Amino acid sequence: MNQAYENEQQITPFAHRYQRCVMASKRVSWRIEEDVIRGREFDATQKFLPDQLSRVNQWGFLTAEDKRFVSQIQGRTYANIFGLVERFINAKVLELGQHHVLGDQVALEALIRFSDEELKHQALFRRIEVMTGKVMPEGYYFTIDPNDVARAVLTKSTWAVLGLTCHIELFTQQHYRQSIAECEGLSPLYKDVFLFHWKEESQHAILDEIEWREEDRKLSHVQREQAVEDLMELVAAVDGILQQQAKADASYFIAVSRATFTAQQQAAIAEQFLSAYRWQYIVSGIQHTRFTKVLSELITQAQMTKINNALAPLIHSAG
Numbered sequence: 001m002n003q004a005y006e007n008e009q010q011i012t013p014f015a016h017r018y019q020r021c022v023m024a025s026k027r028v029s030w031r032i033e034e035d036v037i038r039g040r041e042f043d044a045t046q047k048f049l050p051d052q053l054s055r056v057n058q059w060g061f062l063t064a065e066d067k068r069f070v071s072q073i074q075g076r077t078y079a080n081i082f083g084l085v086e087r088f089i090n091a092k093v094l095e096l097g098q099h100h101v102l103g104d105q106v107a108l109e110a111l112i113r114f115s116d117e118e119l120k121h122q123a124l125f126r127r128i129e130v131m132t133g134k135v136m137p138e139g140y141y142f143t144i145d146p147n148d149v150a151r152a153v154l155t156k157s158t159w160a161v162l163g164l165t166c167h168i169e170l171f172t173q174q175h176y177r178q179s180i181a182e183c184e185g186l187s188p189l190y191k192d193v194f195l196f197h198w199k200e201e202s203q204h205a206i207l208d209e210i211e212w213r214e215e216d217r218k219l220s221h222v223q224r225e226q227a228v229e230d231l232m233e234l235v236a237a238v239d240g241i242l243q244q245q246a247k248a249d250a251s252y253f254i255a256v257s258r259a260t261f262t263a264q265q266q267a268a269i270a271e272q273f274l275s276a277y278r279w280q281y282i283v284s285g286i287q288h289t290r291f292t293k294v295l296s297e298l299i300t301q302a303q304m305t306k307i308n309n310a311l312a313p314l315i316h317s318a319g
Helices: 002-010 015-029 032-037 064-100 105-136 146-153 158-179 188-217 220-256 263-286 289-298 299-319
Strands: none
Touching: 002 015, 015 105, 015 188, 032 105, 032 289, 064 105, 064 146, 064 158, 064 188, 064 220, 064 263, 064 299, 105 188, 146 220, 158 188, 158 220, 158 263, 188 289, 220 263, 220 299, 263 299, 289 299
């Protein structure tokens, strides 16, 4: 074997895992229109998110029609939230790829494919936003700018950004499992969105973990302590976005619903939207067994306690 090539194979300790991700990426590759959409449209008589994810069954005073509408609002917000987070994820992946340009070419290919798939996912969710908008009443809005969020996120340490990213990629897998659970009236089209998104995010989670562990090896104790602080700040920033959107979505729901709600019920609606969003975008990830395992291997018990204490109010709010 050529010695230069042989040496190249030893560059990355995770070479075999990069290779598996490349192979999986090739195997599950899909196209938006031909594989996911397939000429279909959304149906306003169907739910967009499964009950386990939207948590509408906890909203005791809503009619079946209102519960369906809540799931549709959340489904539209789901598309917008993912369009947002995948913007900063892709920016970080492109940055990480530069580390492999003159090194492990399999790792480089894996990250290039990761980036290409994240761009495709952004396009998919932009498509879903337009399609859901066609069957929903006017008045919905999502005003958070993905580029502004990405700029803010990328000021934090790479360790923290990778931790947040790994958390996101892992909870998409849980969301898929919940989407295939029995749920009467769930949109087959949105179910396929979960399916195809999950197919590629599965290997993204593996790559996130590889890069996170590699980044961790470079840090001093002081740097890791700051990285933990950065991660907590990023989660708090995500929660700020969720609070803003939950308020907007609650107002939209109340304005469009045929029902008349008391002030107490309106407050409960806003709380339920926020509780559902905290579950979907924070708690379902931080309680994922793989995420907790990896995180616990990278930080001290004292740092884990600090994170758990910071997250406790969010977990409690999400029920």
